[in-house]
Each structure stands twice: as structure tokens, then as C-alpha cells.
Amino acid sequence: MSDPLMPELPSAGGGTIAPRQPTDWTTDAMRQRIRKRYARERRFRRLGLVAVVMSAAFLAFLLVTMASQGLGGFFRTEVALPIDFPQTGIEVDKAALDQPGADLALAGAGLENIVGSAAIAAFGDYGPNVISDNAWLTVREAIKHDPSILDGRAVIHVPASAEIDRAISETGTPEAEAAVTKLQAENAITEGFNWRFLSASDSTDPTQVGIWGALKGSFFTMLVTFLIAFPVGVLAAIYLEEYAPKNRWTDLVEVSINNLAAVPSIIFGLLGLAVFLGTWTLFGHKVGPLLPRSAALVGGLTLALMIMPVIVIASRNAIKAVPPSIRDAALGIGASKVQVVFHHVLPLALPGILTGTIIGMARALGETAPLLLVGMRAFIATPPDSLTDKATVLPVQIFLWSDEVSRGFVEKTSAAIIVLLVFLLAMNAVAIYLRNKFETRW
């Protein structure tokens, strides 16, 4: 009987099956094969180990050089400078000191020269080289803080010059070495944490520079990037995964997005330059530039274009990973499409979306090239106060400092790199934490 639903088994009547021959596992060929297999396993393991050791060595080398060069940047050498104010004949109206014009009043009183003379009085002819050129700024702050010191003799800790700094950390000029020996004997040298490095902005004097301006610029830029790239990227991913019909056009969009994620960042810089800062002639009228140059707004928009594909891809994968049975369950009790997405799919996909976003943001935070193109390489001595102020960002600041000839900038460059690395590591740590904490369990 032939039933189409019950295929017949092949009948075993065709020929006689030879009796079973036991395998000999001890022949030479067999032994050799086993030896070969073991050798291959060992070789592979060694190669893997070499690869890991090499990458670890590179990483260690990077960290050690950065730390050894850069940690000094977080500390500064201070010299105790005694100043006998009545003797210097300084004339300042004390009443003016708590008013906005205080800086001007003190500058008019010749504070810079007074500090220079005090240094000569205290440390001899080499004195002015012991203290930083900007030491008088510290003195000015001290006077503003407590005007009563003008009435007598005060000891003020002012930053040491770059020469003295170098004489302490390595070997400096003979004069500087001699001055250090003398100062140390007098206990006039102290090492302190360089708060200025975190609170000041760019300067031409390496002892005065800080990263606050660049950090603020980075913060504003990242803010713009996040506010644009996150919602647009996630909405695009939701649309592509949940709403778009699967046809040739969506395939094309998918391929384009994947390609965009691989486009070199400098190209996005050119795009930002052309779109946000370019000028066009429309109907005989000159239009543009749309946005101000060098501003965090432009940099943020440019970086948003750059990381949007990354966010879209990560979000699509996270949304795809939500089991279809959850969608069915919600649809089955009469949830609308939007309710399914916002009540069920997004909450479950959010950890993956956030992880992808943070990784994209970390990439944006470390980006230099596109920002150079939109003019964020300006010398910024005052931190930006708004999204449209001229600003720079941490990696660009590092790039600019690394280009400086003055020796003092080497240390500051490495110190700024350390700060950048700390931020990047922190962001990646948060991403890993999120991934592990919300790893889907059902």
C-alpha cells in the first residue's frame, strides 16, 4: 500500500552487509595522526598567547609612558616668595579691591614689576627665573582674597618657572640646579596638586594651562551629539525594524547605513563644513553660513552625523533580539503597534541601545579630525558659556599642545591624554556594566 504521507523504508534486501571490522587505534599512522593533532593544538595555543601578550605589552607601554610623562602635569612646584608690601611702595585703593575694577587697579599699580623685584630680593639675580612669568597673577589673587596682606610682609606660594620644574624632575640648566639646591635648603619649594590644570583654560604659558575650557567644550559638543544622534538614531531603528516594509528600498537603506558607519571620520568633517558652514547662492541671494564657526553646536552636529549609523545599527540589533513572542503576546490582547513598541520592545532593547550609544559617544569624544575641519582648533583662553561660543574639545586640545615647541607642554599633553583616557574608560565601563546588569533573562 503506498500512502503518500508514509514514505516506505528502504528495504534491506539488496546485498549482504560485510561483518564489522574493529578499528585498530594503535597503528603507526594512527599514532602519528594523534601526535600531529597535539602539535597543532599546542601551536595554536602558543600563537594565541603571543597575540595576547603583544597587545597587553602595547597597552602597558602606552599607559606607562603616559603616566610617567603626564602625572607630573597634575602637580606643580611652588616657591615660597616673601614680599614686603609697604617697602615696595605699592599704592592701591583698598576700597576698589572688592569691585569689578580690582584687576585693573592692581595691574595699574605695577604688580608685575613688584613681584619681579621681590624675587630678586629673595633669591638674588636669578630670582625672576625661579618664578613663573605669571607668578604675579597668583599674587594678585592672594591680594584680592585678603587685602590686609598689603599692610605688611607676606609669604605667597607662587608657581615655579618651567626651568625649575625641569631641574627638579630631571636635569635642568646649571643655574636652575643651583637655585633648586638653595631653595630646597631653605625649604622654600613645595609640590602641590595643580588645581589650575583642571580649572584653567588654554594659555601660551605651559605652567598656566588647564583643560577646563576643553572639557567644557567637549561636554557641550557631546550634549549636542547625544541630543541629536540618540533620538534620531533610535527612531530610525524602530522604524526600520518595526514599521518599514521589507523590500528593495529598505535593503538599500540598510546597506547605506552600514556603509556610513565605515566612512572615515574626516569625511564627516567635510560634510559638516559644507552643510553647516558653507555658503550658497540661492535665487541670487547669498545664504549661509547656517551656524557659527568653531562652535560646539557645529562640532556636535557633525559628530552626531558620524555616530548616528553606529546607534542605528546597535539599536536595530537590540530590537531584533527581542523575541517575537513578546510582540505576539501584546498584539494578542489588543495592544496597538505603538504600545507594543513603547511598552514592550523598547524597554527590553534599551540596555543594548544604551550600550551601543555609549560606545558611539566614546568614539565621538575621542574624535579630532572632523572637528579640526569645522574650526574647533582655535586658541580658546576663555571656556565657552554656550553652544555657539567658540570652543575646542579635549582631543583637539591635546593635538594643539602636542604641536607646541615649549618643553613644558609635553607634560601637559600627556596629562590631558590621561584625563581623556579616564573619561573613555569610564564610558566603556558603564557600557559593560549596563550590558551585564540588564542581560536579558527569560
Place this chain on the structure above:
Amino acid sequence: MNDLTDTTLAQTAREHADMADSAAPVKMAARDVHVYYGETHAIKGVSIDIDMDHVTAFIGPSGCGKSTFLRTLNRMNDTIAAARVEGQITLDGEDIYASGMDVVQLRARVGMVFQKPNPFPKSIYENVAYGPRIHGLAASKSDMDAIVERSLRRAGLWDEVKDRLTDSGTAMSGGQQQRLCIARAIAVDPEVILMDEPCSALDPIATAKIEELIHELRGNYAIVIVTHNMQQAARVSQRTAFFHLGNLVEYGVTSDIFTNPREDKTKDYITGRYG
């Protein structure tokens, strides 16, 4: 051997035929329904009446279109891009594929329980409360508490979970999860409940509980259950529809189908000749 199976099934069906009222009012009616997945013709002109307050079983070999047809009854096929439905299906005389039909409301009226238990990864309480919340069925927190309790009681789950309503719905046994899904479906007060092989992922004890539950729910809802298990169809249903290769081969009162099938194909299938 075949005859023995047949007799046992027929007997089971007769024992459970108590409620079978051959002149029950019609809840849902399908007329000449065709379903296509792209080129595949999965349902080929099926016409059937789903009776009110009865349990209707869909049986048939794998791939014959039982799930496909079940999903046309609450328009879950809308979610499959390639699927196309032709023909007419009515709920209380109203065409559910008419352009004015609100799919969201339809799915609240025609609830569904899936093959694999699929509770939301939320608390037990939230699982049941979700439907009533999105449809605005509870005016207050105490209303909602009452709905949740009533639904869990009807699903025979209340005593097991009343002390841990805040635990995750996914942290229960498979059988409990499936009963939670049934509670979730009845929380929105549906008129019809569709169940697609609700016991295929469960052990025999959990299966028995679900069957018992279906028994208790019958009489309040029109229930349609897809099953692979002939015994189950005989035990829980009063109507049986046998599908084969996209056709509805035979449909009738369960005890008749199992004692006295009109078609040879039906007879072959229920006596275990294939499937």
C-alpha cells in the same frame, strides 16, 4: 490496534458529549476563506461556524494550516507581511476584515493563547493588568486588583500566586506560565479565546490542569483550540474540525467525528494512520 484506539477515542468523545448542543448560536462564521503566504496557498476555501459557548478543536497533520486559519480569526495574520486573506469572516455577524473594523478592539474581543507560554518579563500582576490598563477597563486601583484576582482565579492560578504577585511572570513553571497567559487573555473579557496548541510545551500534569481549566471556561466563552493530541480533542471539545493540506475535510460534533467519521481521510487520521 487501530480499532482499539478508535473505540477508546469514540468512548472518550461520547463521555464528554454532555454539553454538545447541536443547535447552538453561531459566534464566528467563516465563508470561503483563502490564505496565501506569497505564492503558497495555505488555506483553500474554508467555511466554518464557531458556536457560542462551546469548545471547537482544530485537528490535522503538521503544516495543514490549523495555526494559519486560527490566526485569521483575530487578524494576527496582519502582522505577517507576506500573508494575504480572502473570503469573509464575521464576529456576531460583523465582518472583521471590513475596512471600518478596529483591529485593536477585535483582538481584545477575540483573545489568543500561544503555543509557547509567552508571559511578559514583568510581574505576575502586571502581566494580567496590562490588557485592562491599555483598554481602560479599570477605573481605579481597587478595580484593577479585582480584575487581576478574578482573572487569576478563573485561570486556576490565584491560590498558587496570590502571595507573590510582584514576582516575575517568567520565573514560574511552564504550566503556570501558560495559565498566566490564559489569565492575561481573559482579563480583557474576551468573547472568543483562541488557543494554538497550548499544551504542546507542557508536561502531562500541567496539560491536565489546562484541560480542566478549558472545561471550566467553556460556557462563558467560545473557545477554539488547535491540538495535535487526539485524546485531548476528544476530552475537551464539543466540535471538531479536521484540516488536511489547507482544506477543511470534515467538521461536526466531536462525538460524531470520533465515532462515525464521514470521510476516509478523517478516519485514517484519527485512527493514527498518519499525522
